[in-house]
Amino acid sequence: MGYRNRSNRSPQRRLLSCALASCLVLGIAPLALAQSTGATIRGQVAGDAAARVTATNIATGLTRSVQSGANGSYSLGGLPPGTYRLDVERGGERYSESITVSIGQTATLNLGEAVEASSVQPATTLDGVVVTAAPVAIETRTSEVGGYVTQKQLEALPQNSRNFLAFADTIPGIAVTRSGVDEVTSLRSGAQVSNGINVYIDGVGQKDYVLKGGVTGQDSTAGNPFPQLAVGEYKVITSNYKAEYDQLSSAAITAVTKSGTNEFEGSFFWDYSNQDWMARTPRQRRGDVVQDRSAEQYGASFGGPIVKDLLHFFVTYEGKDILRPRDVTPGPSGRNVPIEQLPPSVQDLIRNSTSSPFSEDLWFGKLSWTPGDAHLVEFTIKDRKEDDLVNIGNQNTADYGTTRAGKDTRYDLRYQYSAQNWLNDAHITYEDASFGPRPITSGPGFNYQIPAQGQGGNNNPAMQTVLNFGGGTDMQDKGQKGFAFQNDFTFFGWEGHTIKAGIKYKKIDISAYQRLPPNPQYRFDIARSFEIPYEVNFTSTGIGTMGPVESDNTQFGIYFQDDWEVNEHLTLNLGLRWDYEQTPSFEDHVTPTSLVDALRAYGPINNPNVDYNYNDFISTGNNRKAFKDAWQPRVGFSYDLFGDQRHVIFGGAGRAYSRNQFDFMAREQYSLAFQSYTYRFNTPGHDCSSQAATCLTWDPSYYDQASLDALVATNPNNGTTVYMIDNDIKTPYSDQFSLGMRNAFGMFGHDWNSSVTLLHILSHDGILFSVGNRLEDGSFFPPGRSFGSAPPANLPGFGRLLIGRNAVETRLTSLLLSLDKPYTRESGWGTTLAYTYSDAKENRNNHDTFSFDYPNLDNVAFTESLGVAKHRLVATGIMDIGWGMTLSGKLTLATPEARDSLDCISIDTWNCYFNPYYADTTIGYKQLDLAIQKEWDTGTDLKFRIRADLINAFDWNNWVGWDGSRGAGRNPTDATSVAVPNPNFGNRQLNNTSRYDIAYPTRTFKITFGLNW
Structure with a gap:
């Protein structure tokens, strides 16, 4: 079909075009999952007559053509990032210009106009034609x-x-x-x-x-x-x-x-560092044992043509091996227990050096086929395998560790078709990802403990860990596996509009297995006995279905986006998407009859004063529905003040839905399928006679798993923590608002870019599990109290009741500043500056999914978000210094992050609350990394390079051992007592080993050897 003048289209014809476009979206691409990776080049062709514009990728030969409009406008979309030669043909004449475009960029290039000399890069060639490429231009006219x-x-x-x-x-x-x-x-x-x-x-x-x-x-x-x-x-x-x-x-x-090109190209690297090239930590400098640590990374890539301009390949592999030393230090922080006080058989577990190894293999392969100017077919494979040994060190001996195996395999078959004024981009994908921690020792686990300071003479004191050895506590098997068929349709046929629409459909199996602990854990109060435990925690091997919680998962979404260039100044980005997800294991779950009966017989939550309705958490198998309200309007604007893309005001507002993690949603089934039990032994200092149902006299036969299973066989739910989730649970989301300005300007003879943006983001509906148990009168707190652990009354026949609801929220007001001078070969240098100011608040510390100290978050104050610095600056620089050498650096500076603290001083110990603090220091984190690389050209296609990286070059100590104790609150039973503030609050610890704890890394030297060809 020939090109038609867009300006002559009638309203009826436009409506017909819209209908046809919709049919294409629903017919050609009924299943979609698409994000902007392709670039768009658009602009005006100088002159009065229509012209044909052809973009040719310099590296691969991929071509795309479009006919300009009568006014000279053209648009080429879906281009893989890279350098393109644009050939303009009109009336028998032909001329060329070039540009380099980035991922997802919309670049404006007006053809036929002079290209400024300062923007021209060294020439490259394509079949003997010399091409000069303008550097990557920063996209200014976007609301993102x-x-x-x-x-x-x-x-x-x-x-x-x-x-x-x-x-x-x-x-x-x-x-x-x-x-x-x-x-x-x-x-x-x-x-x-x-x-x-x-x-x-x-x-x-x-x-x-x-x-x-x-x-x-x-x-x-x-x-x-x-x-x-x-x-x-x-x-x-x-x-x-x-x-x-x-x-x-x-x-x-x-x-x-990356993709293969028309030239065979490859690379190889190997880098290495070890303990001798790393500065000692403050702990090590004061005499702690220094063990061997090493880190080795290596990899190679190779790509090129199978058939020139038609079929290309690219393959790469990267491996990583890390050996991390671990110190086993008996005793809680600040109360290290001498090794000699422990039994001789245990002392050997501590004295033997230990380490935590990690290894990973990463593969990626890609085939790219361009059977014609309008077609692009790509097939990619990613495969990741890793093994990690963790939970070793501090109070955990080597045999108490956990091995974690991770796998992730993904396939993607992509077909892209480009027509005169529309583009279709389709994917068929498959993924298989899993995570499987396992204890390295199968058998009983032993937890040596001592009473917390000040509680040595109490009955049933709070206990602190001295040493863990034997069988570990972590066994999981979690993953996702399935297919997706996805597509993205873009229409350029209406002047000034880029219409994008897509539909997503994904079918995936998700699973979660969690048995904690898989080995029974025997707890000893070593102040009294190394022979008789006072408690055992275990899961039964003979109760319930011990397989994983599994579910098929269906995801469906649809979106529509119009990027409307109203005029040379104003661009509007108007979008709407809707997402829907079905998880039958949650929606079809039926609350067991025994649990329903227990809830109905539990007097405290049937009291009219209780603050929630337990019926909202009982699932019948047909009273839960998938969340259907995930409508997400997203609008934005950019206003180019002078129409030259150099000074642009932009802003926008939008809503974005994330998702509920299956690990959270499966917890109500975990609690019944993988039940954990705790039994006490009536020993000196640990009298449990008031809890007759779970109080035993110690017998060595309890070291046998079968004996433990027999304890719970007749009453398998006794003491079990029960999880229940709101039948009307929603999906977490955020509302985002922004306003800013971008500028492109010349300074010191070079092109610079800057931006300033004000953000306001509100997130809602994070999931929270809080305690559902109540006192007899239906209240959560005893009289006169507004903070504390769960009420003592268990759910009859069970244990603690935890209810999951939407509750976690955050608030952010942020100022973002950036300044950069892009690296170019002509100048030989580039730099970036990124500054972030954050006023971040949250109503649950660090997005924790559990809250045991409040019945809900309705009246909980918003406090500083943990882990967020008020001010953060990241600066980078790259400079060619001659003789084939490049120097680079990265500086990170941040003020202290908010840290957790319990405040029992400001009011009293019956009314404590979480009150984060900032460490008493100006700079909370500082790190300067440097690298220098030398490359030798051998005179052939082979280049050899050697590189040295110096991480944390000045060995700055980023302390983490801060004293977060505000002091001792008054004794609520003594009217004459007073609170005693801690004078060291907010400063570094004074008298324990955590005073010397720092954030990694110390100064680290790393050497890299590489080849390019």
């Missing part, structure tokens, strides 16, 4: 809040983990943390924790439906979710993303993978 991480930054900036997400904090609004001795990398944006994030690889979401961490491969692991060698570049959007983004409530990260 975010920025780009380029391939140059991935290659040049210093790094330690090779987790590509670790560079996301170069964009304001993102914080990257590498926590604790297990070196787990996590991301968060604003006041929300990592669960609200989603990462999209080549347009496919990597959401973890079962576990925390936001995406698969990021929960409790030192590994990486994706090989860095395979990442071309990525975009970080912290707020007001368009309607195509789903299953998130905070930041979106969308990455594009």
Whole structure:
């Protein structure tokens, strides 16, 4: 069909076009999951006559053509990021210009106009035609809040983990943390924790439906979710993303993978560091044992043409091996127990050195086929396997550890078709991800404990752990597996409009198995006896269904987006999406009759004074419905003040729904399928006679699992914690508002970009499990009290009752500032500055899903969000210093993060409350990383490089051992007592070993060898 002048279309014809477009969406692409990875090049062709514009990818030969309108406007969408030559043909004449575009970018290039000399890069060639490419232009006319991480930054900036997400904090609004001795990398944006994030690889979401961490491969692991060698570049959007983004409530990260080109290219790297190249920690400097630690990472990539301009391949592998030393230190922090006071058989477990090894294998492969100008077919495979040994060190001996195996395999078959004025992008995907911790020892676990300070003479005192050994406590098997068929349809046929629509359908099996503890745990008060335990905690092997909680899961979503360029100044982004999800294991769950009877017979919650209705938590199998109200309007605007993309005011508002983790939703079935029991033994100092149902006289036969099973065989629910979830549970979401301005300007002879953005984000409906037990009169607290642990009355025949409801909320007001000068070969340098101010509040500390101290959060005050710094600055720089050498650096500075603290001083001990504090220091975190690389050109296609990274170059100590105790509250039974504040509150600890605890890493030197060809 020939091109028709858009301006001559009648209203009836436009309506017909709209109907046809809708049919295409519903017919061609009935199943969709699409995110913006392709770039768009648009603009005006100088002159009066229509022209044909053809974009050719310099590296792969992929071509796309479009006929310009009578006014010279053109638009080429769905382009893989890269450098393109644009050929303009009109009236027998032909001329070319070039541009480099980034992931998801909409770039404006007016053809036929002069290209400024300062924007021209070194020439590349395509079949002998010389092409000069304008550098990547920052997209200014968008309402989205975010920025780009380029391939140059991935290659040049210093790094330690090779987790590509670790560079996301170069964009304001993102914080990257590498926590604790297990070196787990996590991301968060604003006041929300990592669960609200989603990462999209080549347009496919990597959401973890079962576990925390936001995406698969990021929960409790030192590994990486994706090989860095395979990442071309990525975009970080912290707020007001368009309607195509789903299953998130905070930041979106969308990455594009590398493809093979018309040249055979490859690379290899190996980097290494060990204990001798790492500065000692403050603990080690004061005499603690220094054990061998090493970290080795290695990988290779290779790609090229199978058939030039037609079929290309790319494959990469990355491996990681870490050996982490672990010190076993008996005793709670500040009360270390001398080894000599423990039995000789146990002393050997402590004296023998131990370590925590980690290993990971990451594979990625890609085939790209372009059978014609309008077609692109891609097939990708990602495979991740890792093994980790954790829960070792401090009070845990080596045999008490847990081995964690993680797997993640994903396949993606993609077909993209480009027509004159529309584009269709379809995916068929398959995923199989699992997480399976197991104890390394099968058998009884032994917990040596001592009474807490000040309670040694009490009966049934609070206890603190001295040492754990024997069989560990963690056995899980959780995962997701299934298919999706997804598509994205874009229509360019209406002047000034880019219409995008899609439908999502996904069918996946999710499962969760959790047996805690799989080995019985025997607890000893070693102040009294090493031979007779005072308590045992165990799960039965003979009760209930011990398989996983499983469910098929159906996801459906639809969205519509119109990016409307009203005129050369104003652009509107108007979007709406709707998501729906079915999880039959929750919706069809039937509350057991025995539990229903117990609830009805439980007097306290049948009292008219009780603050909730337990009937709202009883499921009959047909009174729960999937959540249907996930409507998400997303609107934004950008106003280009002078129509030259250099000074743009932007803003927007939108709603975004995340999802409820299956691990939370399955808990009411866990509590019945994997029941945990605690029995007390009537021993000196631990009298349990008042709890006759669970009080025993010690007998060595209780070391036998069969004897423990016999205890609960006749009454399997006795003492069991019961979880129940609101039948009308909702999906968590956030409302996002932003207003800002971007500027592109010249300074010191170079092009710079800046932005300032004011954000306001409110998140709602996070799930919370609180105590459902009540006192006889239906109240939660005893008279005169407004804080404390659960009331003592158990659910008859069971134990503690926990009810899950929507309750957790956050509030964020944030100021984001960025300034960057992009790296170019001509200048030889680039820099970025990202500053974030955050006023973050939450009504539940650190998004915790449990609350035992309040009946609900209705009257709980919003406090400072834990783990969020008020001020955060991340600065990077890259500079070519000659002789084939590149110097780079990354500086991170942050004020102290809010830390948890219980306040029993301000009021009294009957009315304590959570009151976070900031450590008494100006800088809470500081780290400067440096890297220098030298590359030798051998005169052939082979290049050799050597690189040195110095992480935390100045060995700054980022202290974590702060004194969060506000002091002792008054004795509520003594009217003459007074509160005694702690004069050291907010400062470093004074008299225990935690005074010397720091956040990792210390100064670390890492060497890398590499080859490129």
